[in-house]
Amino acid sequence: MESFVFIALAPFALTLMGAVGVVAWRRRPVPGGQELAVICVTAASWLTFDALSLLVPGTEATLGLARTAAAISALPSVAWIAFLLSYTGRLTRAARWGVGLLASWTAVFVALGLTNDAHHWVWTSTETFYDGPFLDVIFERAPLSFIQMALSWVTVAASLGLALWEFATAEPKQRVLMRWIVAGVLVPLLANVVFVFEIGPYGKDFTPLALAVSAGAFALGLTRYKLLDLLPVAREALVDNLREGVLVLDATGRVAEANPECLQVLGADAAVRGRPLRDTAPALAEAIETAPDEAFQLGDGEEARYVELRISALSNEDGEPTGSLVLLHDVTRRRREQAELHRVNAELQHRNEELQARNEELDAFSHTVAHDLKNSVQGVIGWGEILRDDGAVLSPLEHHEAADGVVSVGHKMGTIIHELLLLAGVRKTAVEPHPMEMGAVVAEALSRLQHAGAAPTVTVPSQWPVALGHAPWVEEVWVNYLSNAAKYGGPTVTLGADTTATGQARFWVHDDGPGLTPEQQQALFEPFARVGSGAAEGHGLGLSIVRRISERLGGACGVESAPIWGTTFWFELPLASDTSLPEAPPRARRGTSPRTAPHVSV
Structure with missing residues (x-):
């Protein structure tokens, strides 16, 4: 009876897995797309060989198909961890090496399982029995099979832990999608645990059918939550940590998405999800429509900020417009540095003009003051020569007149020097x-x-x-x-x-x-x-x-x-x-x- 249920549900499960696999393969350039297609292929292969082993006549054919199904059952766990690492942006170089080593070991295990009759390293013996009209197989596991089973559980448990972490840290909108991904990992794991430990009345391994639940979760994510379109789980790695603000508007101008940098630049009240941007930030909405060449100013005075807007139109597969993607690059620091540079240049220009004026004053000094000082010195020399050459024959009145001339010229020279010193002191003191x-x-x-x-x-x-x-x-x-x-x-x-x-x-x-x-x-x-x-x-x-x-x-x-x-x-x-x-x-x-x-x- 269990085999009949298995055979009845297999076509629906295979159809669902095939549809999800085709869509994922078409979007394989997107992180997680290729790995999701591999999950669907390996799960569908496991289910196909398991169902055929119940349908084909003859013991040898049944054993061969059942052995193949059991061997390839190790593949979906590797595909699971690869998908979650890629989709969440954690498929680093070290993670790629780890997944590669795990996949290599799994390939060796599959090869050993297919050639088990020659060495019995995977299963020590097999036993067939009839479940109604269907011939089923029971495998007696060897130690290597237990090792592989434990490794598969650890791999799936790690995938489940990663999915739960993303669920706990995701935003409410993305948490709904992560809930279905968690279910997609958890249900096959529980089904396999129930079979291995013989919990419940069923003796058939329904794990391949349980993987259809995963396919259903992915189908819901692809159709309703745009699983491989916006990559909501990878927001932290791809969008949230961007140094540029990211603002997504739908076709009606409502805010569909805004990363933390965008909210910091615009303010949380200016980019409210689900509300038209024209209601919360009308000036920005108008700037986005006109696509200005110059930086957009936010605020006034010292608190003003400047952002450059880079606007890209979004469209669907048919080319119909679906909204706009706006990247906001904060150039406030650059604008302030440019303003400071202009100020410094203006100050340097002013200093240069002052220096030029002083140079002109020095030129005037060399032509004017030096000339006046020269005349005064010549006057002193002239009166001195009179006193030296003719002093003996000069009358007292003439002596007084010559001395008075020297004193008068000396006072004039002192006045010139005093005023020059005063002019310099006014500049510096x-x-x-x-x-x-x-x-x-x-x-x-x-x-x-x-x-x-x-x-x-x-x-x-x-x-x-x-x-x-x-x-x-x-x-x-x-x-x-x-x-x-x-x-x-x-x-x-x-x-x-x-x-x-x-x-x-x-x-x-x-x-x-x-x-x-x-x-x-x-x-x-x-x-x-x-x-x-x-x-x-x-x-x-x-x-x-x-x-x-x-x-x-x-x-x-x-x-x-x-x-x-x-x-x-x-x-x-x-x-x-x-x-x-x-x-x-x-x-x-x-x-x-x-x-x-x-x-x-x-």
Whole structure:
């Protein structure tokens, strides 16, 4: 009766195994496809020879077919472990060697089983009996057969353990498929254990038919869960560990798949499986539709990230579109490095321009200051020669005049050297601005000019705003402005201060001189440029120093001038937080307000 059930179910099982084997063979390039086809072939062969041994007449034919079926029964276990290793992405070089050695031993065992009559190493004896009209065979196992049986169980148990591990670590969507794969391994193993240990009332080995359960599980996986299409079990090795984000959209734009890198780049709320991407990330959905050439920006400000989108259309075997595969490559680091490179290049360009400007200043120095120093040295030499050659015949007044000439030229040379040192110091010295009492600074500057005999007659305000600065430097600004007013201005010089819309204190010096043309104003604050004509003394460093000091203290400087109207030189410094400025005193001359005159700012 058992043999009748076996024969009745065999055609259905063979049909199922054949169908699964054909589909798997067509997809043999996919990891696991070729091994799945081998499982179906070996299981179908075992079932075919076992069923034929029951159907053929004659004892010899039955024994031959039964011996062949028993020998090849060792093959499916090797195919099982090879399939699971390949499908889960664990078929490494070492694993290939292991499977190869196991397959080689199994081939030797099959050969020994087919030639058992010559040596009896696999089975010591055979016994035939009738199960109804069918002649069946019982094999008395030799030690080698027990060794092979144990090896097959260990191999299948390892396959089962690997399948259970994948089931435990898989995502919910893939766990359903792994449940059927586990069943496909477990059912044949249990059927074989029941037969070997004679558990239950049945004496027939139904393991070949139990392998049809495996074929059914694979058929369900191929049709419903796309077993060899998306390789869900191999996600960890092939998709989850990718450094690029992988986003799969179906034909309607819904999110079908997103790997961890994609969720990290986009955010878990932007790629929700089953929801349209346009609902969760509309800007990204639009970018995918337009396929932009430039990187797509996610977020704003310092938290912004940039990704390059690589979009591929997905289609079925008939060429019909089924969705899109989007690879997201995070280029945020590269963009930031490029931005930093641009910043460094811009800074280098700025430094280069500064160096070029300094070189130009050095050129001007070699032509201007050296010329002035040469003239002064020649003056000293000239007066010295007079004293040396004609000192004996000079009158006391002439002696005094020659000595005064030497002293005057020496003072001029000292002034040039002082201003050169000051210009260099402003570039290099680091100072911290502090609130200044501007009245005292102005008084010190006027005192210096009076001592040198170059102080103009000035009008000063009764109160000054408190600004932030460095008093020794600001004193040099006043000295330069006041000395220029004394040289080139009119008889009256007015000092004052007011505020600007940017919260700066503006200090100014106005004179009633002839004024400056726009061309003269443009070059005033460059190094070695002179305010007036060549008739007046000067070596052109003063206003360059003013510009350097103003910029280093966080301010600016400039001039407002027009012919006949006069000239106003000004500089700005940051206001101290606790100051309040009085109303600026009037300083208009000749009916025109200095604040409405043409001006230039540096």
